[in-house]
Amino acid sequence: MTYFIDRRANAKHKSAVNRQRFLDRYRTHIKRSVEEAVNRRSITDMERGEKVSIPARDISEPVFQHGPGGKRAIIAPGNKEFVEGDRLRRPVGGGGGDGAGEGGASNQGEGMDEFAFTLSREEFLDFVFEGLELPHLERKNLVDLDEVRPVRAGVSRHGVPARINIVRSMREAQARRIAMRAPIRRALREATEALAEEEGKDPVLRHPARIAELKAEIERLEKRLEAVPFIDTYDLRYNNLVDQPQPSSKAVMFCVMDVSGSMTQAHKDIAKRFFLLLYLFLERNYQKVELVFVRHHTAAKEVDEEEFFYSRETGGTIVSSALTLVDQIIEARYPPGQWNLYVAQASDGDNWDDDSITCRELLVERLMPRLQYFTYVEITPHAHQALWEEYERVEAEYAERFAMRQIVEAGDIYPVFRELFKRRIAST
Amino acid sequence: MTRRKPIATGSDWNFEILDAFEEEIARLADEYRLDTYPNQIEVITTEQMMDAYASVGMPVGYHHWSFGKQFLAVEQAYRRGQMGLAYELVINSDPCIAYLMEENTLMMQVLVMAHACYGHNSFFKGNYLFRTWTDASSIVDYLVFARKYISECEERHGVAAVEQLLDACHALQNYGVDRYKRPSPVSAAEEARRQKERELHLQAQVNTLWRTIPGRPHGDALPGMADEEDPLGLHGGGRYPPEPQENLLYFIEKNAPLLAPWQREVVRIVRKLAQYFYPQRQTQVMNEGWATFWHYTLMNRLFDEGLVDEGLMLEFLQSHTAVVNQPAFDSPYFSGINPYALGFAMFGDIRRICQDPTEEDREWFPDTAGSDWLEAVHFAMKNFKDESFIQQFLSPKVIRDLKLFMVVDDDQEEMLEVAAIHDERGYRRIRESLATQYALAVREPNVQVYSADIRGDRSLTLRHVQDSRRPLARSVYPVIRHLHQLWGFPVRLESVQNEEVVRRYHWPLPEEERRD
Numbered sequence: 001m002t003y004f005i006d007r008r009a010n011a012k013h014k015s016a017v018n019r020q021r022f023l024d025r026y027r028t029h030i031k032r033s034v035e036e037a038v039n040r041r042s043i044t045d046m047e048r049g050e051k052v053s054i055p056a057r058d059i060s061e062p063v064f065q066h067g068p069g070g071k072r073a074i075i076a077p078g079n080k081e082f083v084e085g086d087r088l089r090r091p092v093g094g095g096g097g098d099g100a101g102e103g104g105a106s107n108q109g110e111g112m113d114e115f116a117f118t119l120s121r122e123e124f125l126d127f128v129f130e131g132l133e134l135p136h137l138e139r140k141n142l143v144d145l146d147e148v149r150p151v152r153a154g155v156s157r158h159g160v161p162a163r164i165n166i167v168r169s170m171r172e173a174q175a176r177r178i179a180m181r182a183p184i185r186r187a188l189r190e191a192t193e194a195l196a197e198e199e200g201k202d203p204v205l206r207h208p209a210r211i212a213e214l215k216a217e218i219e220r221l222e223k224r225l226e227a228v229p230f231i232d233t234y235d236l237r238y239n240n241l242v243d244q245p246q247p248s249s250k251a252v253m254f255c256v257m258d259v260s261g262s263m264t265q266a267h268k269d270i271a272k273r274f275f276l277l278l279y280l281f282l283e284r285n286y287q288k289v290e291l292v293f294v295r296h297h298t299a300a301k302e303v304d305e306e307e308f309f310y311s312r313e314t315g316g317t318i319v320s321s322a323l324t325l326v327d328q329i330i331e332a333r334y335p336p337g338q339w340n341l342y343v344a345q346a347s348d349g350d351n352w353d354d355d356s357i358t359c360r361e362l363l364v365e366r367l368m369p370r371l372q373y374f375t376y377v378e379i380t381p382h383a384h385q386a387l388w389e390e391y392e393r394v395e396a397e398y399a400e401r402f403a404m405r406q407i408v409e410a411g412d413i414y415p416v417f418r419e420l421f422k423r424r425i426a427s428t
Numbered sequence: 429m430t431r432r433k434p435i436a437t438g439s440d441w442n443f444e445i446l447d448a449f450e451e452e453i454a455r456l457a458d459e460y461r462l463d464t465y466p467n468q469i470e471v472i473t474t475e476q477m478m479d480a481y482a483s484v485g486m487p488v489g490y491h492h493w494s495f496g497k498q499f500l501a502v503e504q505a506y507r508r509g510q511m512g513l514a515y516e517l518v519i520n521s522d523p524c525i526a527y528l529m530e531e532n533t534l535m536m537q538v539l540v541m542a543h544a545c546y547g548h549n550s551f552f553k554g555n556y557l558f559r560t561w562t563d564a565s566s567i568v569d570y571l572v573f574a575r576k577y578i579s580e581c582e583e584r585h586g587v588a589a590v591e592q593l594l595d596a597c598h599a600l601q602n603y604g605v606d607r608y609k610r611p612s613p614v615s616a617a618e619e620a621r622r623q624k625e626r627e628l629h630l631q632a633q634v635n636t637l638w639r640t641i642p643g644r645p646h647g648d649a650l651p652g653m654a655d656e657e658d659p660l661g662l663h664g665g666g667r668y669p670p671e672p673q674e675n676l677l678y679f680i681e682k683n684a685p686l687l688a689p690w691q692r693e694v695v696r697i698v699r700k701l702a703q704y705f706y707p708q709r710q711t712q713v714m715n716e717g718w719a720t721f722w723h724y725t726l727m728n729r730l731f732d733e734g735l736v737d738e739g740l741m742l743e744f745l746q747s748h749t750a751v752v753n754q755p756a757f758d759s760p761y762f763s764g765i766n767p768y769a770l771g772f773a774m775f776g777d778i779r780r781i782c783q784d785p786t787e788e789d790r791e792w793f794p795d796t797a798g799s800d801w802l803e804a805v806h807f808a809m810k811n812f813k814d815e816s817f818i819q820q821f822l823s824p825k826v827i828r829d830l831k832l833f834m835v836v837d838d839d840q841e842e843m844l845e846v847a848a849i850h851d852e853r854g855y856r857r858i859r860e861s862l863a864t865q866y867a868l869a870v871r872e873p874n875v876q877v878y879s880a881d882i883r884g885d886r887s888l889t890l891r892h893v894q895d896s897r898r899p900l901a902r903s904v905y906p907v908i909r910h911l912h913q914l915w916g917f918p919v920r921l922e923s924v925q926n927e928e929v930v931r932r933y934h935w936p937l938p939e940e941e942r943r944d
Contacts, residue, residue, distance in 0.1 A: 004447065022499075068901075
């Protein structure tokens with residue numbers, strides 16, 4: 001007897017749990033690989049999986065085995081020229097191993113000492129952004145409750161069949177049956193007793209009419225008892241759901257990048273990679289984060305993501321133009337009462353002569369009071385200039401919400417990024 | 429014989445075609461008296477095949493990182509094209525579950541049906557090892573029970589605790605079989621009921637074993653009364669256990685002083701599953717040989733009857749040849765003796781000896797030569813394991829065909845010695861030696877529980893009886909560390925050669941003990 005079953009539609013990823021367990025167990029190894037990969041990869045190449053190798057001895061599952069040494073006989077196929085009694089040199093590195101000496105070596109392209117596997121894109125990014133978050137994210141906008149979530153709210157008599165609560169319905173039905181049958185049963189019992197009493201009397205004293213009447217009564221009651229329905233529409237109960245308004249955490253991230261002439265291609269590349277990380281991080285972890293891309297030379301301009309990451313432009317540098325634009329956008333579109341506001345800025349530290357002071361004033365007076373967090377990365381191997389110094393004064397004033405770091409080469413991007421956005425332990 | 433029209437041509441398949449082929453194969457298999465469990469053939473995708481692979485083909489399994497590792501390894505190899513997924517996977521269960529991959533061509537599906545659903549299936553049902561050690565009808569139930577039990581343990585005691593315990597058990601799982609006792613089959617429901625009872629009972633037993641209140645002074649006990657207080661005679665003299673125990677996991681389950689009842693049950697689960705795989709480890713050559721022999725025979729019959737066309741047959745022959753290819757020892761593709769090749773050659777040779785015996789065969793196999801071949805192969809399949817099968821049936825012809833030779837590697841000699849080749853003087857020695865090579869007792873080091881110091885420091889001593897001076901590999905330390913976790917007190921391991929202890933291993937390491 002044979003039967004075929006088509007299982008193709010069944011779930012795949014049956015091993016997902018085991019796979020996850022493995023990744024968890026070798027977290028530290030994998031993280032190291034991921035870190036290297038992030039620093040190595042080009043800007044367009046962030047979103048794919050990654051091959052990871054772990055030393056095989058770290059993940060071996062030991063069992064008792066024969067070690068090299070002692071005396072053993074090996075049977076091997078394919079004898080060509082040997083005759084009994086021939087003596088051969090021990091194969092190099094052999095003596096032990098399995099099979100017949102020569103067979104032991106790995107021809108797999110990579111050594112047996114490495115256990116290599118591929119992380120999926122999801123898993124890779126999980127590792128990249130593990131333990132990061134937007135600092136000081138608050139729930140704002142409790143008044144404007146446009147977001148709702150259905151929550152359970154007991155049971156009700158009305159609803160759609162899909163939401164029927166079987167246990168409660170059956171319980172109601174049982175209660176109703178008990179309630180409806182009780183008086184009938186009582187009457188039935190009385191009638192049965194009366195009948196028994198009547199029939200128990202001396203035949204002379206019996207009352208045939210009364211017996212017939214009682215029998216008819218019993219029959220009628222039994223029919224009524226039967227007629228009580230097992231379940232009635234009246235019994236049905238439905239799981240009730242009501243829409244509950246949800247407080248939401250709305251956030252917007254301003255990405256501000258200097259694209260002036262002083263930024264070399266290498267600088268821009270680093271800046272873009274920093275923002276790309278930020279972009280991936282936000283995209284992935286916060287569905288409701290809006291992104292605003294601002295780039296500037298002497299004038300600032302709001303652009304879309306495509307243009308921000310991929311187009312080129314040059315010119316002088318006036319940083320305050322960007323900050324002013326951010327300020328205007330906030331005024332126009334993101335009232336701070338309703339939004340968590342974040343700014344990330346990248347520049348090489350070059351600025352028009354007196355503009356740095358303007359920047360500080362703008363920040364201290366207009367922006368910082370309204371922002372949740374401001375990060376500044378300066379991409380330069382050289383000494384800091386006026387902008388950095390002015391920003392240091394801002395940092396002194398808003399230590400909690402203002403962070404600045406220097407990036408010298410591509411290898412710094414990921415560590416700096418992690419530092420800026422690492423999860424803080426309930427600081428607010 | 430009238431030639432019929434091919435059932436289908438080309439490489440596309442659908443369920444009707446598979447059904448039609450299945451019916452024909454079943455008819456032919458019946459002709460050859462292949463007795464099988466009912467077949468449950470599941471069509472699955474590549475991903476599902478990889479999943480199945482990672483769990484050793486078990487349809488359900490408990491969660492453990494090592495299966496995840498397995499999965500990643502398979503996936504990686506498959507992606508890089510190093511490995512085609514084996515096109516068949518079959519489970520020793522009743523009904524017998526076999527997987528067909530949807531990517532396979534029609535030829536492959538037919539081949540897999542013949543190979544797995546009639547070859548392996550009849551082996552599972554007929555071979556004495558499988559009949560003795562596994563219970564096909566209850567395995568799936570048991571797996572369900574095991575998975576549920578282990579995930580309950582994870583909920584109650586944490587994933588990490590369970591994982592560590594499983595790691596330790598897995599390290600010893602090859603030492604979890606009673607070779608001489610037949611276990612009784614139970615269903616999952618029965619198992620769950622018993623498990624409760626067992627917890628209480630087991631703990632009570634262990635408590636007796638490790639009771640710290642001193643027993644009666646030695647020799648004081650009245651012979652008739654000893655049972656009441658000291659049923660196992662533990663407080664008398666002598667070593668415990670009185671006889672060495674080969675089933676390490678069983679010994680741990682019953683005797684480890686500190687394990688909680690749930691931990692004992694987990695040890696038991698690993699032990700039970702190890703036992704289920706025990707016959708497979710000992711019948712690789714036979715099992716694959718048998719299945720290959722039958723897919724070859726059945727496919728040829730289908731062709732003879734005209735049910736498959738030349739195209740399909742050519743594709744089949746190419747695939748079959750690849751499967752039974754045996755690279756020579758000096759080939760870059762060599763990785764030991766191919767069980768498919770050896771097994772197929774041997775079963776084919778038994779048929780030849782019966783049908784067309786030579787003088788040599790009459791001398792070597794007087795009982796088999798000229799007898800009914802079908803009887804002979806069935807007899808061989810039913811009553812042997814690899815070791816005895818080779819000992820019994822490896823013929824000079826097969827030795828010559830494969831050009832087998834024997835090399836002796838002795839670490840006290842400077843050179844290797846070719847001790848025997850495929851000639852008159854060598855046949856018996858090669859046969860003998862190859863059979864030993866497949867003996868489980870030789871393939872795996874012989875390690876047994878020697879004594880548990882129940883009256884002293886509670887340490888556990890194992891003995892490794894060396895086979896021809898072969899020492900243990902370095903993995904011995906991690907393994908005894910795992911054993912130490914289970915036992916809870918110091919573990920010692922002694923390697924013995926000729927009744928003499930030649931090497932000792934300890935865990936914890938002596939330095940650590942001193943530091944404490």
